[in-house]
Structures are given as C-alpha cells and as structure tokens.
Amino acid sequence: MSSVVEQVIPGAARWVPGKRVVAWPESPESPRMLATSRVSMASLIELLGGEPDVASASMQMSFPVHRLPRGTALTHEGGRAAFIYVVQAGSLKYYRSSEDGYENVIGFVWKRDVIGLEALAGGCYAFSSVALEDSRAVMLPLAELAELRRAVPALDAALHARVAHQLAHAGELAEVMAALSADTRLARFVLQLSGHMAERGLSHRRILLRMTRRDIANHLGLAHETISRSFGVLARQGCLRVTQRDIEIVDPDALKRFARSTRSFGDEAVVAPSHWAEAA
Amino acid sequence: MSSVVEQVIPGAARWVPGKRVVAWPESPESPRMLATSRVSMASLIELLGGEPDVASASMQMSFPVHRLPRGTALTHEGGRAAFIYVVQAGSLKYYRSSEDGYENVIGFVWKRDVIGLEALAGGCYAFSSVALEDSRAVMLPLAELAELRRAVPALDAALHARVAHQLAHAGELAEVMAALSADTRLARFVLQLSGHMAERGLSHRRILLRMTRRDIANHLGLAHETISRSFGVLARQGCLRVTQRDIEIVDPDALKRFARSTRSFGDEAVVAPSHWAEAA
DNA sequence: CGAACCCTTGAGTCTGATCAAGCATTGTGG
C-alpha cells in the first residue's frame, strides 16, 4: 500500500523550485526581516481601502514592510503565525500542499489582499504563499492586532471590509471548478483575473500572467497541457491574443459566451477565423 | 447564439422544488419572522465557541431566532442584507446560482457557522442558502453589529475566531475539487463531513446526509449518477456502508487511502470483499 | 554555452458525462 502513496499525481508539480526559494523557517522575527522600509498607519488604512480618520492620521505608529523577491515564501501551511500580511505590491500564489506532495492552488492574491487571517483562530497559517514576482507585504503583528483594532477604529473597519470582500470572492474557486469543459474554466478564470485587475486600477484587457501554466492548471483542476491547448482554442476563436504570459482580451463578449457555456461550442461558428492557422 | 445560452447544463438541478420553498422575498423584518424565541448574549457567545465574560453574561440583550422549516431560504444571492446569521441548529446548503441557472454549491453549513458575513463589505449577500432540514439561525442585525462588537468584547472575539475558523476551512472546496477521480473526491468529501461532525460533537462514523446526491454532485463538480456509482464503489471496497442517506464509515484507513490516491485503485486489492455482491 | 524550466503539440487511452430506464421512498389526497 505504500507504493500507492508514493505514486505520482499526474499533471502537478512536486515542488516549485524557482530560483530563490528560501523557505524561511517559520521565524519571521529574524533580524534581517525587520525590513528596509515601513509604512504609516494612515497609508496602511488607505491601502486596505479605508478612510483614515484624524486619530489614525496623527498617529505616529508604523509597520514594517516585508520585501519578497520572486519565489520567496511568505507563509507556510501549518507554520506558527506571528503576523498577518497585507499585500502592498506584487502578487502571490496561495496554495496548500496536499498529502501526496502536490500543490493545490486556492487562488492568487494581489495588492490590498490580506494573507494569514485564518491564523486568528488556531495561531497557525492554513495556507502557504509564495511571491510570483518581486513583491512587498505589510506586516501586522498578530499579538497586538486585537489592541490595535480597539485603538484605531478606522483600521478595524478597513480590515473588516477587506475580509468581507475576500469572503465574497470565495465563490470564485467554485465558479471555475463548476464548469465542465476546460475551455470554459479557463475563460472564467481569465474573466476573474480581468476583474481583479480592474478592481486594482490596472488594465482589464491586457494582462501579464505572473503564474505558470502549471499554477493555473493546479488552480483549475486541469493538466497543464490542457491549459496550453485551451489558450490555443480561445486564441483561435478570437477571444484572446496570447503570447506566452502576455494575454489580451480581444473580444470580451465572445469570452463571456465561452464562460457561460457549459459544453464547448463545437460547430457553433462563434467566429470565422478566416485563416485556420494564424498562429504562425 | 441564444440557443447556446438556453441549452441545459447537464447533471445539475435547475431549481430544488422541495415542498416548502417559501422564497422569502428579502424582507426578514416581516412581522411573522420576529420570532417565537430569542437567545441571550451569553448563549450566543457560547454558541460561537467563545467564553462569555461577566459583562456579556450580565447583559440583558437578546437576539431573535429565525426558525427555518426544511427548504426555506435564508439568504438570497445579491439580496440586500439586514442580518448576519449564526446557525443554531440544523444544516443549510450554501450556494450560488451561476448565470445559466444552475446552482454551484459552495458548501454546507452547520451549527456554529456564520452566514452572510460577506455582506459587511457591499451590504448584499454573495451567496444563497436554504435549510436542508428544519433549522434555526440567530439573527444579528448588521446595522448594530459594529456597535455591538465594541460594547461586547467577548462577542467580538468569538466572532473573529469563528470567521478565522471558517477561512481556514476555505481550502476544503479546493481539496475535493483537486482530486482527479470521482471516487477520490467523494472519499475526501465524506472525510470532511466526518470532521465537521466530530467538531460538533456528533458521531464521525455514522453520518446522516441531509443533502441529496445532486447537491453533493454540484458541490463536487460531478454528475449525480457518478455520485451514486462512487458511493457504490466505496461501499463495495468496504470503506463505507451506504443505505440511502445513512452512511457509516466502516474502514477509516481504507477511506483515507482512497482520499489520498489520485487515480482509482484499479487492481490494488485494497480489500478482499469475499462476496462480490453483498449489497443484496 | 549549458542547464533547467516552461510552453506547445501529437497520439492513445480511459474516466466520467450523457441519455435512458427502472426501482425505492416519501408524502399526499381520496
């Protein structure tokens, strides 16, 4: 029976080697981490999308910022939690390693998103996260959080709104996974990405993917080859323009039609692609 | 192109007729609802798993309890939110209707779980919920929530712990959906159920399913026929005993082995079922 | 320049969706 356990799950990465996977060993309080820069209370509240009141604006308190080179882990599933984090810049992959060693990508987080809140309950992170690009995260000491919230109502409100917002997005995973066809899943994922970018004031048409095909595959419950193929389908149908990780939504309506559909279109003649193979 | 939109998504229910789907129209403040029973602040905090302090224990404040006959909707996706709810008894299905009219089951909630917290951000529920059996939910008025939390720290703490706890469980959906084989998905789902029951002091071996096969199917991203078949497989393998909605975990280790595996076992000879067909 | 990784494409196999039909269970009304 042990052989069964050892058998490799297909289509998933055993470990993302990256280049600089430092694998910080649960000790975020190491001196080097107390970082190069800090952020004021007012800026933090603004980052969270709240309105800094007079009290918080005048407050001299500031928070350290954790700088994350690409590939750096921020939290470790099961690791003791000393901080919660607010992403200030960049993007991270949010995942869980399942028992067989493969990673189960819950989602991706960007600026404004809060990481590690689940540690409020057990004191441990429930998810792992690694930076997909050079990123920054504001560190909020878990031990002082309760008092901070009491002392600074504006922070309290902003945090709550943010958590509620993230809870509302919890259905996104179900949304993509509910789709039966791979093309539909990918179309929905791209639309979600587009929405997230728009929420953050970036272009919702032109998106630079920070994650690999394999990450996307693990997120959507598909094989990475299938992601490649589905990108090809969406591109040939005229919905997207795809060149490596640089994608552009050419025809949003057609993309939405794909996302709505439950089965692939087949001969629906969505678009007449003139040249059958224009990818060359 | 409209024909495509109208086409029916396979293996999913358009609407759960039930017997008493009242479909309360967003007006929880209708006089009849202001309910038959109330619950004290101390009891509420206890329900949430917190420790009522002296302040809250002495407080005379109480909250109305919403009684939900089976099939009754508690929240409506997109509906204006006046309350958040804490499940006091029973169980509910938590879902979202996708654009094509099919329901996308995010999960199931039981005693202690909080419903509707996402409304803290936009003021609207992001998910629908219906009672799977006769249930009760404590109503917390959203408008007074901020002040309540300030006035009663014990409530505040309990709510936070509860939210954090639910956030930590957010990975469960990914856990089941990540599995490739239907048998594995179902095995993981059963184990999750078992865990939830154990958390609530119920038997983790004998479980009475309150949801239909179709609900499970929508949750796991499978067809309901497949759920039936997979239950059959797990039963034949000796992991479970299944009679309609009454299931018993006979061999937890074998079930976990199924859950770990990514492909079905095939000829792994997990168990020797002596009589090939003992279901009769 | 080489190594490692990422992305793409192809061919074959197999799981699970789909369609269809029968049985079981439940609740209802006569």
Next chain:
DNA sequence: CCACAATGCTTGATCAGACTCAAGGGTTCG
C-alpha cells in the same frame, strides 16, 4: 388505509473530452 404522484436513487450503454506519455522548441538564468 391505500393508491398515486413526485423525487430521489441506482444501474446500464455509449461517446466525447481530458489525462497521460512523449517529444520538440523557446526562454531565462547562471
């Protein structure tokens, strides 16, 4: 109290779509 209707559950047969295995080119980094 029983027959009936409506759901829910199960099982069978077929077929399409996605995983798997395999191999090639592209890109990045040291």
